[in-house]
Amino acid sequence: MTIWEMLAVFAAGVGAGTINTIVGSGTLITFPVLVATGLPPVTATVSNALGLIPGSISGAIGYRAELTGQRRRILRLSTAAAAGGLGGAILLLLLPSTAFETIVPVLVALALVLVLLQPRISRAVQRHRDREGTPGNPDGGPLLITGLFLASIYGGYFTAAQGIIYLSLMGMLLHDTMQRLNAVKNVLAAVVNSIAALFFLFVAHFDWTAVLLIAVGSTIGGQIGAKVGRRLPPAALRAVIIVVGTLAIIQLVARR
Template sequence: MSIWEALAVFAAGTAAGTINTIVGSGTLITFPVLLATGLPPVTATVSNALGLIPGSISGAIGYRDELTGQRRRIIRLGLAALVGGLGGAMLLLLLPSTAFETVVPVLVALALVLVILQPRISDAVQRRRERNGATDPHPDGGPLLLTTVMLASVYGGYFTAAQGIIYLSLMGMLLNDSLQRLNATKNVLAAIVNATAALFFLFVAHFDWTAVLLIAVGSAIGGQIGAKVGRRLSPVVMRTVIVIVGTVAIVQLTLR
């Protein structure tokens, strides 16, 4: 890897760490750069997963205030993310690299629709509960959220691109909480999935240590930048950012 390639990977890692903390889809920045340096697709995917761990942890630390009071929720969803992430990592080594190419843009598009409609749907659900005098039977999302988070984590362990958008759409639909607090939870789930997949890859897959270290340092810096920026965004602005990033992700995934 030349010095210019190394600088490009580091810059991509910083950008990915920043955007992952705010919304997700940072892999769409790092993955093409790693491919451009000559790494094979699976090696690039594995190296990217390893390198993004510090960024996910850094972003979660940056959102630590929003994590207050979410311990039970994070434990439940974190266990589902761990199982799903491990399953996705295994699939990466078993399935052809093109296995998810058709379904991923559809998943991201559906997630964006849910993100856009989430305020109206949540308001309708809340009004219905008030009319019926009922309380939320599943304050942590119940079995449905656990199952869908695990499935989203399978995808995250396989490729990671746009998994944050999928997490936010699922939690936004099934949890009655602010978007910033859900984003904090998303960062923790992404860290769990990346760490689980990475530990698996350490023993069974080939990766490039130079790329891993460059992305790791860059993403850790980016995680702090993303937390400072993301925590200041209003729900409307943040939702707009999610839709813009998700739309770019769909275009890139479709054309790739």
């Protein structure tokens, strides 16, 4: 890896840590950069998962005030997230690399569609709650547990947009502020990344240079994201994610 490639990976780590803390989808920045440096897609995904752990923890710490009073909720949801993350990590290594290269562009495209639709879904659910006068379950119930388990399988397999999926599910099934749900999302992302990474450490190939660069960058980005998350207009951030994700899809398809 050249010095310029190292700088690009570090900068991508900062950007990913920032975006992951605010909304999610930071992998749509780091993954194409890692692939552009010459890493195979599976190796890039494993290295990315390992490198983003410090960023996820940094973002969760940055949102610690919003975590107050959510201990029970976090424990219940984290259990489902951990189980799903391990399942996704196992799938990543069991499926052939050709299948991975075929599936990832589809997953990224679905994630971008979700980025576009999430505000409308949230508004529709809130209107329904207001009309029916029924507040959401404080812990989301079995439906949320199941949804987060499935989303975490996806997150352990390929982390792009897992935060968006978490926010969408919690926004539909929990009655709470988006900032508090975002704080929970950061914890869940840290859990999934950590579980998957522990599995990868023993059975998968990864690039230590990429891991360290993303780890340092995402840690810095996590703190930046926590500070600016309440100020950045959601529409602007959503536009950045869509642009980066579209470029990622183009790059992935071109490699096939």
